[in-house]
Amino acid sequence: MVKNPLPDRIRPAALDDVAGQSHIIGRDGLLRRIIEKGVIPNMIFYGPSGTGKTTVARIAAARTERTLYKLNATTASISDIRQIVDSLDTMLTPDGALLYLDEIQYFNKKQQQSLLEFMENGQITLIASTTENPYFTVFNAILSRATVFEFKPVTPEECRPAVERALALLSEETGVEIVCPGEVLSRVCSSCGGDVRKAVSAVELLAAAAPIGDGKTVTLSMDDAVTVSQRSAMRYDRDGDSHYDILSAFQKSIRGSDPNAALHYLARLLDAGDIISACRRLLVTANEDIGLAYSQAAVVTKACVDTALQLGLPEAIMPLSHAVVLCATAPKSNSASGAGGAARADVQAGKSGDIPEHLKDSHYAGAAKLGHGEGYFYSHNAPNHYKPQQYLPDAIKDADYYRYGDNKAEQAARAYWEKIRGEK
Numbered sequence: 001m002v003k004n005p006l007p008d009r010i011r012p013a014a015l016d017d018v019a020g021q022s023h024i025i026g027r028d029g030l031l032r033r034i035i036e037k038g039v040i041p042n043m044i045f046y047g048p049s050g051t052g053k054t055t056v057a058r059i060a061a062a063r064t065e066r067t068l069y070k071l072n073a074t075t076a077s078i079s080d081i082r083q084i085v086d087s088l089d090t091m092l093t094p095d096g097a098l099l100y101l102d103e104i105q106y107f108n109k110k111q112q113q114s115l116l117e118f119m120e121n122g123q124i125t126l127i128a129s130t131t132e133n134p135y136f137t138v139f140n141a142i143l144s145r146a147t148v149f150e151f152k153p154v155t156p157e158e159c160r161p162a163v164e165r166a167l168a169l170l171s172e173e174t175g176v177e178i179v180c181p182g183e184v185l186s187r188v189c190s191s192c193g194g195d196v197r198k199a200v201s202a203v204e205l206l207a208a209a210a211p212i213g214d215g216k217t218v219t220l221s222m223d224d225a226v227t228v229s230q231r232s233a234m235r236y237d238r239d240g241d242s243h244y245d246i247l248s249a250f251q252k253s254i255r256g257s258d259p260n261a262a263l264h265y266l267a268r269l270l271d272a273g274d275i276i277s278a279c280r281r282l283l284v285t286a287n288e289d290i291g292l293a294y295s296q297a298a299v300v301t302k303a304c305v306d307t308a309l310q311l312g313l314p315e316a317i318m319p320l321s322h323a324v325v326l327c328a329t330a331p332k333s334n335s336a337s338g339a340g341g342a343a344r345a346d347v348q349a350g351k352s353g354d355i356p357e358h359l360k361d362s363h364y365a366g367a368a369k370l371g372h373g374e375g376y377f378y379s380h381n382a383p384n385h386y387k388p389q390q391y392l393p394d395a396i397k398d399a400d401y402y403r404y405g406d407n408k409a410e411q412a413a414r415a416y417w418e419k420i421r422g423e424k
Contacts, residue, residue: 006204007197010165011055013062018052019162019196020154025056031149035060040098042119044138045129047151048242050195053129056151057100060127066098073106078114085123096123104128105137112139119145153194160189166200170207178207179219187222191229202228243274247281254282255289259328266324267317275316279305282323293333293407300326333405342401353393384420 003009012018015025015032024031034041040060045053054070061068069084084097096118101107107115116139118124126146130137134148163185171178180203188206192199203220205228210218246268253261269278286301304323308316346352362373377387390397404414 005201006166006170007050007200010162010169010200011058013059015056015059017161018055018059020158020194021052021056021151023152024149031056035063038064040064040066040125040127042126042142042146043128044104044134044143044146044148045127045151046131046134046148048131048153048194050192050197050199051151051154052196053151054100054102057127057129061098061100064098068098068100070100070102072102073104073111076101078111081115081118081124085118088123096125099124099126101126101128103130105130105132105134109139112142116141116145154192154196155194156186156189159192159194159196159199160185162196163189163199163203166203167207170204174207176212177217178210179217180206181220181222184220184222184225187225187229191225243277247277250278251281251285251289254285254324254328255332257328257332259325262324262328263321266320270313270317270320273313275308275313275320278320279308282320282327286323286327288337289332289334290327290330291333291336291405292410292413293331293405294409297327297330331407331409333407333410335403335405335410339402343399346396346399346401351396351399353395355393356390358389359391386420388421 015035018025021029023029025035026032031043035056045056047053058068071080071084081099084099088097101115104112115124115126119126119142126142128134128138128142128146134143163180167178167180184206188199188202192202202225206220206224207218209224210220212218246265250262250265250269253265266278269275282301283298283305286298290297301323304319307319311319357371358374358376360370360372361367362376367373377389379385379387379389392399404410
């Protein structure tokens with residue numbers, strides 16, 4: 001007889017045994033209170049694989065004593081849902097079907113709209129799950145009729161009880177005592193990337209591969225654990241949330257002047273082989289977040305990025321670390337990027353106007369007849385290379401986009417121009 005996979009055999013039947021997710025199923029968690037009351041609304045479970053979404057859906061169904069119909073959107077269609085609805089005995093199921101739709105993001109817009117019909121008439125209560133941000137992938141009409149609960153990666157400490165249960169069940173089923181030293185257990189739990197299913201599957205593989213010493217005991221080895229867990233902690237999808245979350249944390253760590261955190265996120269990007277995203281974000285932050293406070297940062301960062309792209313991985317981490325530490329520890333200013341953004345916002349809002357006549361191109365025959373260039377003063381002929389003129393169109397002639405930052409470099413520039421302009 002074929003057994004179910006070990007993660008399914010140890011799947012919790014009570015919320016207290018679910019690994020992690022205390023923020024929603026802890027003692028005061030909203031999802032826990034909903035399930036315990038036994039009235040299940042339409043819900044969307046959003047989070048990485050192996051974090052308990054299916055388990056919690058099953059517990060919710062058991063609590064309401066309703067049959068849970070399970071479909072996967074990668075293979076299912078609306079006709080499968082219609083078959084479920086058609087098979088219902090409305091006398092026995094007055095509340096309709098409780099449907100668990102895994103990977104709902106794979107339903108296209110038309111399929112999701114069709115699903116909405118069954119939700120509207122009460123034939124289906126939907127518990128959908130997705131590993132991708134539902135606010136980007138799920139139809140708005142479904143979102144408006146469902147509550148989104150985010151499932152977070154499980155910490156090594158939260159994962160440990162599940163792995164210990166798995167080891168105990170394996171020992172019971174095989175009649176062989178499975179010894180898992182503490183350091184091996186810690187390695188498995190910390191390297192699973194917050195995925196309990198992955199950790200449980202890992203110890204099952206380790207137990208199957210471990211040599212039986214005296215016929216009654218097997219001991220899981222650290223060497224095998226390292227081999228099994230190699231790179232498994234990396235949760236990264238270049239088209240998914242983790243990609244943008246890491247990039248966001250990377251730039252915010254540099255902006256926040258934390259070189260240690262910035263280096264951590266750089267390492268995660270490079271370990272996933274994503275050198276391009278790391279380089280692009282460094283070029284952005286050197287100009288957006290350091291800017292005029294230390295203009296040389298943009299030059300050094302560009303040189304480091306060019307070197308990294310020439311070297312490739314793994315050596316690229318050296319010049320990129322150079323750039324990361326430089327940018328993280330440099331003084332910060334977003335005055336230039338903020339000014340550019342404000343100017344662009346005005347342009348996009350239609351705040352513009354005709355270019356002043358004295359600034360228009362006068363280097364062609366007939367320009368003088370049009371008045372182009374008339375009245376323009378060549379600044380280099382003035383003392384200190386400066387003479388006041390109107391440069392903005394009349395409609396926005398008083399626009400003030402750039403404000404000096406409070407760093408040393410910009411304050412020096414401010415003092416210079418206040419002196420030149422006679423403002424002091």
